[in-house]
Amino acid sequence: MHEEKAPYGILAAPHNFHMDSGNDDALDIIITNVVATFKTRCHLNLRTIALEGVNVIYKPECGKVLMKLRKPKITASIWSSGKCICTGATSEDDAKRGARRLARCIQKLGFKVRFSAFKVVNVLAVCSMPFSVQLIDFTKNNRPIASYEPELHPAATYRIKHIKATIQVFSTGSITVTGPNVQNVATAVEEVYPLLFECKKPLRK
């Protein structure tokens, strides 16, 4: 069966913590979105692209063109200065391939495109803990890095400054991690796992 979302890696539950259940479950970190930018180093006429491309939406008020590719599944915003942002990829390689496809597409429309300054800007991943988390305890233990406002958002936000990653922890135990690249995301999950484990909620079977 095709796995739509590519699981990045298998994170083994750390064994140096006192775990009653003693399970050897691995945590799947599933990357759901990768955002990347690149420049074409040439001025683009958005109207031409809009009128000659197939999956193209032109928004003159915003001054950009939205182009959607089918394989890999990517949506790109293209500005007339030549800057493009690609979103919707499921891995860094995917993002790069999609960006190059996009550049090739624009090249075919007649612009002198050069593919430069490709950079992955943001990676969003989700991960599910096998236990639920007590958010209030978690926030208390980790002030001021963690913050929880139930009036505003049901998840507690944990920001790790040195790797620039943000983790949102939900009470069901699932977390979403955003960071500048995939490696940081993995590091962030590893860092936060022990903290979450401390505030684990014993479940009634």
Add this chain to the structure above:
Amino acid sequence: MGCGTVLEDNIIVSEVQFVESGGGGSSAVGQFVSSESENRIPAFGESHIAGIGRASRAQTLQKARLHINTLGHQLKMNQHCLDTAFNFYRMALTKHLTNGRKCGHVIAACLYLVCRTEGTPHMLLDLSDLLQVNVYVLGKTFLVLARELCINAPAIDPCLYIPRFAQLLEFGEKNHDVAMTAMRLVQRMKRDWMHTGRRPSGLCGAALLVAARMHDFCRTVKEIVSVVKVCESTLRKRLNEFENTPTSELTIEEFMRVDLDQECDPPCYTDGLKKKKIKQLEVELKKKMDDVEDEIHDYEDEIDAELESVRPKLRGVYAAYTKQEEEDVKDDVLSPSSKVSDDGDEEAEEELQAVAKHFGKELGELTLEALLKLEKKRPEEEEEEEEEEEGGVPRRKGPTLESILGRMPTASTLGLSESISNCIGHEKENDGAADSGELDLSGIDDSEIELYLLDDREIRVKTALWMAENSDYLKEQREKEVKIAKEKELGIYKEKKPRGPSRKRAPIRASTADEAIGKMLEQKKISSKINYDVLKDLNIKPGASPARVVESPKKEPSAAKLTGRNRHPARAPLSLSTPLSTLGKRLPINNI
């Protein structure tokens, strides 16, 4: 040091001296120095400027205090809270957190911060109601403020809100009882894990509803909703969740006496379990469905065969295939097909087997024969792909379409050969090439990209459609152009140049203070009233007139400072002949 040298100026003394003013009254000698103005020691010539105690920072703070007091009184907060809020605002100012934010938002955030730290029953929603601002915008400001000021606001306890809501619901004498019952309910909910991740007001609403009913007050859902400010569906959901807990089974008296020990799982967890069960059921059902589907397919094939026999017969090779007996060819064909599939992916093999099983053996034999017929030397993988495709495409239609369609389109005619090899083979990424700006074409199939581009006719159609849809925008653009043209004719048109990045001036490097000041004055033509030449002359001749020399460097910094802030541009030009007595009253009289 000679006669007339100013030794000290504006000394801060602890004694108070009085001076008689013109009308007979007396006034204290000295100036007010604001504690908040950053190290601005008032220099010699400055003292007569009006409003020295009204530095801009002080003005900002005063305005803020006014706003805070207004808002605070509307919320009925006490003075101590308002003072704390003002202190928070001052901290925020020093940390430049008010930059780029509406001052109303910052003030509201400060007030809410106080509410949280003091534990008053004010919600962020109340503040946003007063200001008519989106709650999430306020919330964002509040979070930033709390983070930057390192203030750990304790988590909201729903029990805080209950007395407030109870009062609004007008329970009369039994107010306290209902409130206590509701609080017990909320505590029970907390232990049953219903409150994590939820708005506290929703929980309070549900608890109050139940408590009211327990004490024979009939409060409708609508009344509660108007007080608590959540929507009906939320309230209903909370009630349902509470219903699922074992506490709901208790009677009223039991509830007041007993507290059940066992804790529940959070409702989202139980929901998750339910979903899993449903999924399992679905999977089982699907398996059963597959069996049923097989039967249906057999019937379909038979029906198709019958239909085909009614259709006009084809001449040529293909007719032969349709008439051939299944059983004879079946065994021969299945073995080569199975051999082929051995080499390929598992997916293809499964497909082939499914194809062979479901659709009647004609298809398998047909595709294989067709491939052989087409006599292209392709890798086995592509053959399989093709079979897979052709097996996949006419899945429900049966074999007859193939015979009618005749020669099947090959992978190359469809332009898909490269993409097939892409699917199966590896794609090598050349990172080095990309950096140089060259577009690395490896792994990119040109023909596939061609699919993304429209041809001429389609372009025309799309142009027409786009023009029609965006006619308003285009009209606006045209009007703008007309306006600009008109203005150009009249000569009024001011071209809006896009502002490039503001160039940062090179830092001045100088060895002495005088040099630095001189360089700065050169860079920045500060005031038109100052005669720079005279000032320059003064610097060159140090020993000429000591009084003047001493004056001038003092004037320069003061001039620089003042004009740097651009505060009082209109001033009587200072010339060296201005008598000291005119420069200011209330000066300590030095012995010059």
